[in-house]
Amino acid sequence: MRIDLHAHSTESDGTDSPAGLISAAVRAGLDVVALTDHDTTAGWAEAAKAVPPGLTLVPGAELSTVSADPVTGRQISVHLLAYLFDPASSALVLEQSRLREERRTRLRRMAEKMAADGLPVDPDDVMDRLPPDAAGGRPHLAQALMRAGLVESVSHAFDSYLAKGSGYYVGREDTPIELAIDMIAAAGGVTVIAHPFARSRGAVIRPETLAGLAARGLTGVEIDHPDHDAPTRAELRGLAAELGLLVTGSSDYHGTNKPTKIGAETTDPVVYEELVSRATGSSVVVG
Template sequence: MDAVRIDLHTHSTVSDGTDSPAELMAAAAAAGLQVIALTDHDTTAGWQAAVEALPRGLTLVPGAEMSCVSGPPGQRIGVHLLGYLFDPAAEVLVAEQRRLRAQRRTRVRTMAERMAADGLPVDPDEVLGLLPEDSPAGRPHLAQALVRAGTVSTVDEAFARYLASGRGYYVPGADTPVETALEMITAAGGVTVLAHAFAHTRGPTLSEEAIAKLAALGLTGLEVDHPNHEPADRDRLRALARDLDLVVTGSSDYHGTNKTIALGADLTAPDCFEELVGQASGTQLVTG
């Protein structure tokens, strides 16, 4: 019998991916996955469409990736926290996700206006008008606009030249303190995994000491195997997870054509998956 293939971090058009939730489920089955988590940024809006499109034999882990920060003002580091199997109707969490989506749209509009003022072919109204109402906007949407205009060849080039942290058009977000997000997801019956914790190419990352503090607050796991983690970083994270008694996960962080990473590029071991979901109580896995 083939090993169970489990990918716990993917995005759809509900946030900044290029596959609809239904297309994503079909692509997961075609990629030979048996388990896939849908973790759009700051929203659960794609859950129902994904459930309705589940191919036979594919299991969906409902989730979301929350936009967070860590550290004091002036020294804050962007952090992404994956939440799985939480109650999507939990009022406090729903309100915070709504706030995050609104500020993400404001942030993208500000960046787009600055780019347009400098003569780049980006129309703020067009960028946001292409997105579903109340969906979270992100820098990949600006990158796509630059690709469509022929200013850059790829989304990666757009980030490198214009949109990455430290570039001229980058605007920081008003994100949730990671400790608060962790508390909200846990209170909603969910489990939490720190995403791409040592992805140094994305910008500053948390220290091992900071991760240990999150573990003491109830963090469930660490995303160890991720396309942006070098082998040495994976080894460090795996050892840290062992020392802190955290669940080890692996994921592709799939965004469709916005990134070159394929579904299943990194995977979660079945025993780790069972340990993770065994601690959740907010909602259920769904199998087609």
């Protein structure tokens, strides 16, 4: 049984439509796939309609959160995977709406800074290409830079124009992770921190922070991920065992925006069944 619990569609920063993501999962021979777009559930309905016999869809989202470092006080970006929550939860609907607006405002501001600097980027065109309820992200700007012939790939765009520290970078106000865990739990869902020790992405949370989040109600940690090397995976497995956290594995598939193929990393079926058994907010979609 092959299970991938982290994948994105065009409703955030992937390049496959929600239905296209389902097709990609089938071609990859997956039995279970989760749709986890950033800060939106807009793709759930389309993906559910496309599920064929033999495939199961896990509705989810990847929430943009922050955690205060206990030593420096610095705000650390943490991506929180949420599964099988009630998408109609009023608190969650309001917070996801705020996050999407934060993302769109940031995207436009970055595009405007580029245009003001003489780069061939049209902010209106960048925004018009987003689906109505999609969460905008820097990969959308990367695509604009590729169309303009300024870069050859998404990674080239990030290295040259979009990374933190670039003159075009704009931050945003994300949700405190403790609040996000509480909201998902109240909506009947379960939570897993995505790529928690992916140090190539920037500062990461400390083990003591992870312990506090486990006590708060965090369900698991995504360990088998393309951005975790073998020593990091071993370190996280030890922490997860100590803290009683479930261990997942996922590709973090983004279509052509990232090189990793869907199904490149997977979750153990026993862990998957445990995740599903703990959730009460919504149900998996069985083809």
